[in-house]
Amino acid sequence: MSESWSAETLLAQALGEVESEFGGVVPPIHVSATYIRSPDNSYPAGVVYGRDDNPTVRVPERVLARIENGEEALLFASGMAAATAVFESLPIGAHIIAPRIMYWGLHKWLSDRAAIGRFSVDFADLHIPGALEKVLRPQQTAIVWIETPSNPMWRVTDIKLLADTVHAAGAVLAVDSTVATPILTRPLDLGADIVMHSATKYLNGHSDVVAGALIFKHTGELYHRVQSYRHDVGPIVGHFEAWLLLRGLRTLHLRVSKSCENALSIARRMANHQRISEVLYPGLPEHPEYFLARKQMSGYFGGMLSIRIEGGADAAISVAGKVKLWKRATSLGSVESLIEHRASIEGPTTLVPEDLLRLSVGIEEVTDLIADLEQALKLP
């Protein structure tokens, strides 16, 4: 499709991919686990075996590479499979830097792997200017991993600012952009080398797929190592999930815009609620990175926010227990709104305040969402 068409057009038309045999406007699902060799011993379509090769998977990979302005994209069985493929492709003993508060599953995995000597990790508040420099080891650090906005405090990290520092130290900058999505932020355009998404979230957007994605600015050495890792180990996405993901991507811009509009209205409304001590949302002027978010997030601030309930964990759990429309479930980025007492899922080692409820705002009518929250916040 034309270089000049906008992301919305490219997404809605899945880059113009169609089914070529009958002219179907939707690309088919290829289910084959293996492909036939020609008599001359070649594979004419370049597709060999299903552990890594599947034409259905290639379609959303092409869409993601194009939308994120990367050279290549690789899909994985989950967001965790995608993220860990990057770290598992680093040499033994590599030095890694990651956020102190981030998606807890990855934080735990990094800590566990560091504890058995696979690599060393420094966790730092990378959204605070100057924090990176304190832990960065020039010409030694292999990768700096950031998440912006970050789970579940929604701090925003300046990708452009960090990219210069990271590159000057000879390291790679990777961004978990799950919450921003390519609709709000394009990390590769801001200097990052790798973008990661839990495609389980906004990219698919319907709570019916678990998948992950990596998009590489350039297909250099690290890309090839990650690609070999996926080929050799096999943490691949299924063909049906890839097809559903492609379907979800077609409406990404509409879903993200609506979620962001709803989230902003909810954040503003909750900011003055007497039972809420704090609303964490980059779209509120009192947020510490509000101006950065305005610059880095193309006019919207994301569909995720957290609220802190006066009275601690019990009060927060009781509010979550009273909602009728919001679904009490973990995960984020889907069309339906979810509410979660975050400390309950992260367990006793969590760094998240125990009075915090995480809200993943969907695309419902916002007045319904607000009314439901307000009735749940009413004291008996």
Ligand SMILES: Cc1ncc(COP(=O)(O)O)c(C=O)c1O
């Ligand atoms: C920001 C972020 N990154 C990564 C992940 C991991 O993705 P997955 O659950 O698809 O493995 C999650 C999951 O909640 C997430 O929220």
